[in-house]
Amino acid sequence: MPTHRHPGTLISDHTFRVPLDHADPTGEQIEVYAREVVAAGAQRESLPWLLFLQGGPGGRSPRPVGRDEWLDRALDDYRVLLLDQRGTGRSTPVDRHTLPLRGDAAAQARYLAYFRADSIVRDCELIRREFLGNAGQWSLLGQSYGGFCTLTYLSYAPQGVREAFVTGGLAGLRRTPEAVYRAAYPRVQRKVEAHYTRYPQDADTVRTVVRRLREQEVRLPGGGVLTAEAFQTLGMLLGTGNGSHTLHYLLEESTLPGVPFADAFLAQVERHLSFTGRPLYAVLHESIYGQRSVSPHGTRWAAQSVRAEFPRFDVDRALAENLPVLLTGEMIYPWMFATDPALAPLAEAADLLAEREDWPDLYDPGQLARNEVPVAAAIYHDDMYVDTGDSLDTARSVRGLRTWVTDEYEHDGLRVSGGRVLDRLIRLVRGEL
Structure with missing residues (x-):
């Protein structure tokens, strides 16, 4: 020992x-x-x-x-x-x-x-x-x-x-996965709106970043794809005591003259978004809500399916209507298994877990x-x-x-x-x- x-x-x-x-x-x-x-x-x-x-x-x-x-x-x-x-x-x-x-x-x-x-x-x-x-x-x-x-x-x-x-x-x-996320999206919206109240300039910065991500493919240093939806998940930071300030300092380094995104910014984004060091978090995240007596149909990517009920989180709508772009929180989406190299080899297994219907009660x-x-x-x-x-x-x-x-x-x-x-x-x- x-x-x-x-x-x-x-x-x-x-x-x-x-x-x-x-x-x-x-x-x-x-x-x-x-x-x-x-x-x-x-x-x-x-x-x-x-x-x-x-x-x-x-x-x-x-x-x-x-x-x-x-x-x-x-x-x-x-x-x-x-x-x-x-x-x-x-x-x-x-x-x-x-x-x-x-x-x-x-x-x-x-x-x-x-x-x-x-x-x-x-x-x-x-x-x-x-x-x-x-x-x-x-x-x-x-x-x-x-x-x-x-x-x-x-x-x-x-x-x-x-x-x-x-x-x-x-x-x-006794909460279904869908109920968990129906309650989560409004909480996240409150946190994002509070952040934009604290740092009003960040709303414009986020809009600029996601517009650029819609216009061109951006790769992170480790090879992952930084999509607009992936960038939205930085809202995960807003649930901690200093998370709003951390996000603000990250955003203020997002651009440099003459380049779409600063390397230092992309490196910081990757540090927050990559699942290389915690793949089980992504693979099992919705499974922790699976209980056969509560959700006999399985979890079925509940965060993704429920998201459509909250159109304010839609990037393209926000850009088209000149609205602040809302970030997301502790949600795992199936597209993450395509954009993150650490998760790509686990995509099929994750899909099977999402379809599993016989999770023992916890x-x-x-x-x-x-x-x-x-x-x-x-x-x-x-x-x-x-x-x-x-x-x-x-x-x-x-x-x-x-x-x-x-x-x-x-x-x-x-x-x-x-x-x-x-x-x-x-x-x-x-x-x-």
């Missing part, structure tokens, strides 16, 4: 062999990696474990340097385990190089079906039993999609959970209504990524769950609050507030 020191922390590496399909424990095995972090000087103390479930899907765990971000607060009370969820980071990888080795598109899709929250929770349970024994319990901290995983954990393996903290991640328990509303695990959740007042109304409905459906609704932070509050968000949730669970 390799161990090394950072300022104020001791870090140990752990690798686990887990079944690809937990229903077949003697079948194919994959690796799952986790990083243990403990405060310097506390390594021999009997501290409770806190398992961190990262956002995504397809997001690797944080790579901390010392007691940074929320870890500073967590390490006061816990031994922390940062999990690279299956398919991410140092766990057995899933990308354009490895997935085609599985065989044809149908074989690839079957493989990818084992990378949702239900399998992640079963991995966690195997790891918990190895660390703590069958009767041991640990605490959970779920950020965004990690909160979705936490709800799955509380649904199917609550016996392993001592307490749970959720930040920006209370999913709608949540058990009955079990959640009987929940006995102490749970506290931070709900961000106008979260662009997770609908506040859905989160409040779910909070009312989980017995004993305590909420903190705040407009002080955006979706990334856990990361940027210097531990204040986590501290508030810990105090809520302990009955101190």
